Amino acid sequence: MTAFSKILIANRGEIAVRVIRTARELGYRTVAVYSEADADALHVQQADQAVCIGPAAVGESYLCADKILAAAQLTGADAIHPGYGFLSENAQFSNDCAKQGIVFIGPSAPAIELMGSKRLSKIAMLEAGVPCIPGYQGDDQSDQTLLAQASEVGFPLMVKASAGGGGRGMRLVLEPADLEAQIRTARSEAINAFGSGELILERAVLEPRHIEIQVFADNHGNVVYLGERDCSIQRRHQKVVEEAPSPFVDESLRSSMGEAAVNAARACDYRGAGTVEFLVDADKNFYFLEMNTRLQVEHPVTEMITGLDLVAWQLAVAAGEPLPLKQSEVQLRGHAVEVRLYAEDPRKQFMPQTGEVAQWRVVEREDIRVDHGVRVGQTVSPFYDPMLAKVISWGEQREEACRKLASAVQDTTLLGVNNNKLFLQNILRHPSFLDGSATTAFIEQHFQDDVSTRGGSPEAETLALAALLFFSRDTSDRKGWRNSSGARHSFRLRFEGEDFAVELRITQGIATVSVGDTTLVLTLLAMAEHSCTIEHQGVRETLSYAFSSGRLYLDAGRGHFSFEDVTQEAAIAAGGVGSGQVKASMDGAIIDVLVGEGDTVTVGQTLVVLEAMKMEHQLKAAVDGVVESVVTRVGEQVKERQVLVTVASQADAAE
Secondary structure, three states: OOOOOEEEEEHHHHHHHHHHHHHHHHEEEEEEEEOHHHHOOHHHHOOOOEEEEOOOOHHHHOOHHHHHHHHHHHHHOEEEEEEOOOOOOOHHHHHHHHHHEEEEEEOHHHHHHHHEEEEEHHHHHOOOOOEEEEOOOOOOOOHHHHHHHHHHHHHEEEEEEOOOOOOOOOEEEHHHHHHHHHHHHHHHHHHHHOOOOOOEEEOOOOOEEEEEEEEOOOOOOOEEEEEEEEEEEEEEEEEEEEEEEEOOOOHHHHHHHHHHHHHHHHHOOOOOOEEEEEEOOOOOEEEEEEEEOOOOOHHHHHHHHHOOOOOHHHHHHOOOOOOOOOOHHOOOOEEEEEEEEEEEHHHHOEOOOOOEEOOOEOOOOOOOEEOOOOOOOOOOOOOOOOEEEEEEEEEEOOOHHHHHHHHHHHHEEEEEEOOHHHHHHHHHOOOOHOOOOOHHHHHHHHHHOOOOOOOOOOOOOHHHHHHHHHHHHHHHOHHHHOOOEEEEEEEEEEEEEEEEEEEEEEEOOEEEEEEOOEEEEEEEEEEOOOOOEEEEOOEEEEEEEEEEEEEEEOOOOOOOEEEEEEEOOOOOOOOOOOOOOEEEOOOEEEEEEEOOOEEEEEEEOOOOOOEEEEEEEEEEOOEEEEEEEOOOOOOEEEOOOOOOEEEEEEEHHHH
């Protein structure tokens, strides 16, 4: 038996909080590590000890193995749990832990190294008899070879980064003419994200199911699988909804996939928690996709249908204990569904968001679980993944679990940063999701014009409510205004750079609000610090809001909105659609500047590339013209809406 008593969690956010919870229940002491940006984070507050390991950038903190190992030595931690992401699938880090006598709570370095390469793992799986997608996984990585091999694989095909995951370095190529450019961009993204430009090619399986099998192995030769998870609802190859068991998988398919996953684990002498991912076509043929050598983000759905604590299993295996159950003893009960709550704006192509959390309230209800690392007042920075929380439900039947989860998501309060709450609710209530027929093409097929993803101006009702809340805040005697007789109040509210005129008339506590040609009648029945009760057209409803730094953050059931009252501000001209100013879309780092002063550019041309929240964002010209100034450089950290490039439009030049 390998004894340890203090566990350092080499991660942050919700997974760090989740590991701390189980470790504490089992009597282990815990150590958090944190960057300067996370000094007041929830995982830091909940651990027994905490050590700062550097600046906000992950390359100077959470990815620095030497700093994490130094923190373990400083605190006397004799085991490290890597969570997921960061160093969780870093073979060298696993080796470094062993050299210092620290237990790495995960698989061996050789297993991590093998399965961390899509190319090498696929070769190993073919040798182990695990079904694989036809493709090219050779060691000749020249563009010429990849182009030649693509014709053998056939189109459509997938170009994939061999290292890493999360959809980065992955491209679907439909036509041969597009292949060379897609290889170039996939390789560049892979190098930036994972430090390796190695690629593989695979025949594209269109509209498949994404099914994964949870496996566990110990040091005594035992390997089991704990059912499957359906992760088919994806956006840009990133999972959005996960559930267990899959509505598509029958007992025969579950057994076949489970046995294949166990064979995959045995082929690399695996130990601990792992996930073998498969693509499954409409005829229930399944193909190996990859193996994740760590705990998965979506592990809670497996926990809820098995009644097991997978982190506790990880700690037991790391301590040298045999698996708690044999395969025949694993029982699945009910149905569980999970969604990922992101700081992103579905109305802007899901662009990651930054800002301060003004209000956060989770649902406390039977069969609902919320894993999070959020606290009021924290800053959501551009340095880390935008996932803030996971909301999970359980039910005896799938329909019940979906209904409970949709309601819990709707009742979760997150104000201060734009988020995907409405998007998640609408997915969970969509007929094609509820009937169990959704594939990986679900979002593309059904959510291109959903209300949650539609851009444009706020609806009249949202603007009216915002004006009423600003008025109520600015009225010193909040009861007194109800006795006003016909007083008129004009507001100018700003939403994302656009101003809206709203007029309010108060008569005996009832507000008649005019927004353009629309008139609404609202009654404010109650107003608490972060919620208000409104009656509109005979219907009463309680809504969430928050004021912070002079701004109003509002969730009225139509998405998250942020307003500024600029009634007293003089009207000024501002760059909008067609503006020559190219601004940072969010806080981040400049990784490429593609133009210089005097260059001629056209609408849609990429001028600057910004990296934020592990994604690259191309900032494009909105006008034809000539570059007037470039006020940024590669490597610079910039703030949201900071001007980076100014283009003199052709129209301006002609004047």
